[in-house]
Amino acid sequence: xxxxxxxxxxxxxxxxxxxxxxxxxxxxxxxxxxxxxxxxxxxxxxxxxxxxxxxxxxxxxxxxxxxxxxxxxxxxxxxxxxxxxxxxxxxxxxxxxxxxxxxxxxxxxxxxxxxxxxxxxxxxxxxxxxxxxxxxxxxxxxxxxxxxxxxxxxxxxxxxxxxxxxxxxxxxxxxxxxxxxxxxxxxxxxxxxxxxxxxxxxxxxxxxxxxxxxxxxxxxxxxxxxxxxxxxxxxxxxxxxxxxxxxxxxxxxxxxxxxxxxxxxxxxxxxxxxxxxxxxxxxxxxxxxxxxxxxxxxxxxxxxxxxxxxxxxxxxxxxxxxxxxxxxxxxxxxxxxxxxxxxxxxxxxxxxxxxxxxxxxxxxxxxxxxxxxxxxxxxxxxxxxxxxxxxxxxxxx
Ligand code: HEM
Numbered sequence: 204x205x206x207x208x209x210x211x212x213x214x215x216x217x218x219x220x221x222x223x224x225x226x227x228x229x230x231x232x233x234x235x236x237x238x239x240x241x242x243x244x245x246x247x248x249x250x251x252x253x254x255x256x257x258x259x260x261x262x263x264x265x266x267x268x269x270x271x272x273x274x275x276x277x278x279x280x281x282x283x284x285x286x287x288x289x290x291x292x293x294x295x296x297x298x299x300x301x302x303x304x305x306x307x308x309x310x311x312x313x314x315x316x317x318x319x320x321x322x323x324x325x326x327x328x329x330x331x332x333x334x335x336x337x338x339x340x341x342x343x344x345x346x347x348x349x350x351x352x353x354x355x356x357x358x359x360x361x362x363x364x365x366x367x368x369x370x371x372x373x374x375x376x377x378x379x380x381x382x383x384x385x386x387x388x389x390x391x392x393x394x395x396x397x398x399x400x401x402x403x404x405x406x407x408x409x410x411x412x413x414x415x416x417x418x419x420x421x422x423x424x425x426x427x428x429x430x431x432x433x434x435x436x437x438x439x440x441x442x443x444x445x446x447x448x449x450x451x452x453x454x455x456x457x458x459x460x461x462x463x464x465x466x467x468x469x470x471x472x473x474x475x476x477x478x479x480x481x482x483x484x485x486x487x488x489x490x491x492x493x494x495x496x497x498x499x500x501x502x503x504x505x506x507x508x509x510x511x512x513x514x515x516x517x518x519x520x521x522x523x524x525x526x527x528x529x530x531x532x533x534x535x536x537x538x539x540x541x542x543x544x545x546x547x548x549x550x551x552x553x554x555x556x557x558x559x560x561x562x563x564x565x566x567x568x569x570x571x572x573x574x575x576x577x578x579x580x581x582x583x584x585x586x587x588x589x590x591x592x593x594x595x596x597x598x599x600x
Pocket of ligand 1: 250258277278279289340435436439440441443444447480484485486489490540541542543544546547548549550551552554555
């Protein structure tokens with residue numbers, strides 16, 4: 204069966220989503236002055252080698268930004284600091300602790316569906332897939348429910364300005380874009396500073412309180428570090444999971460034989476979610492910087508170069524996956540790179556898997572006739588390093 208991907212308006216750079224192969228596994232982009240890596244073994248090797256391929260990509264940015272913008276954000280940090288900072292939060296996402304959150308997640312999914320019940324059509328992203336992970340990550344961070352709308356606004360603003368690596372802009376446009384991003388960042392930082400100050404006065408069990416009282420090498424974290432870690436968890440913990448849930452519903456509908464398989468056998472929900480992360484990876488590109496001259500797929504990449512590891516394209520590599528453009532809900536093995544690999548392997552993967560499994564299972568139970576709306580096609584995020592639906596109109600009959 205021909206996949207319906209030709210009707211979907213993905214980001215134009217995401218050629219693999221249309222079943223196309225890269226011309227070269229490693230390719231230098233003169234205009235953007237960065238290296239694109241598209242192959243699976245190459246991507247897996249790069250992500251597994253933080254000594255040569257650093258996550259501190261900011262050091263190569265021609266615009267020199269204040270260190271306080273990233274300090275503490277372990278996703279941009281290398282060993283040994285990475286381990287220490289990540290250690291401050293990864294205990295909160297262990298399988299045991301995530302399992303304890305399961306009943307809470309089920310409760311939220313049911314509440315969201317209670318609000319939806321009776322509607323003959325709705326946007327699955329806005330009303331279901333996005334609120335669930337937003338509520339969960341806000342609760343873990345310990346922010347009041349009344350601030351969730353503010354978080355949602357931040358995310359929307361952030362997506363609005365995230366077309367980086369796409370087309371060369373004029374210096375003026377770049378500066379204007381940066382100014383907008385920084386404005387948002389300061390707003391978020393002020394917010395977290397207030398939360399941190401409150402937690403210092405009245406400590407609680409949440410992640411912000413834990414960060415406020417945590418120490419790295421005998422020193423407490425400063426406010427910028429706390430703010431950058433909180434933002435990292437908020438951004439990564441929210442949009443990606445929302446995309447996974449909505450992409451999965453879209454794929455079940457777009458490949459009806461696979462949708463029917465899962466409806467008939469619920470044990471296929473976990474492999475279905477893994478296949479969704481492979482086929483339409485919510486995070487499809489991650490940045491690295493070379494620490495030395497290094498050869499990748501026969502191509503020498505000099506020291507201090509920026510690389511984009513296109514995990515979304517690697518997830519379609521025939522050298523790793525049989526029939527990579529086929530959506531197979533029961534695919535096994537499925538060692539996709541959708542959650543990364545190596546020391547930066549996604550911190551929140553257990554939470555994301557648990558939330559999306561609950562969301563899809565309960566959705567299938569409560570809205571068994573749910574289908575994408577034939578009159579209103581989905582729209583896709585036009586963000587270069589993410590692939591997923593931005594809106595998914597559905598009908599319930
Ligand atoms: C389907 C959902 C998700 C996807 C597809 C996803 C994907 C990824 C990927 C690809 C990376 C590696 C980035 C790199 O190598 O540079 C990553 C890292 C990370 N993810 Fe996730 N993620 C998801 C859900 C979550 C959730 C729910 C949270 C938090 C609650 C989270 C927090 C993080 C953090 C903090 C990192 C940085 C880890 C590090 O640098 O050591 N993610 N994620």
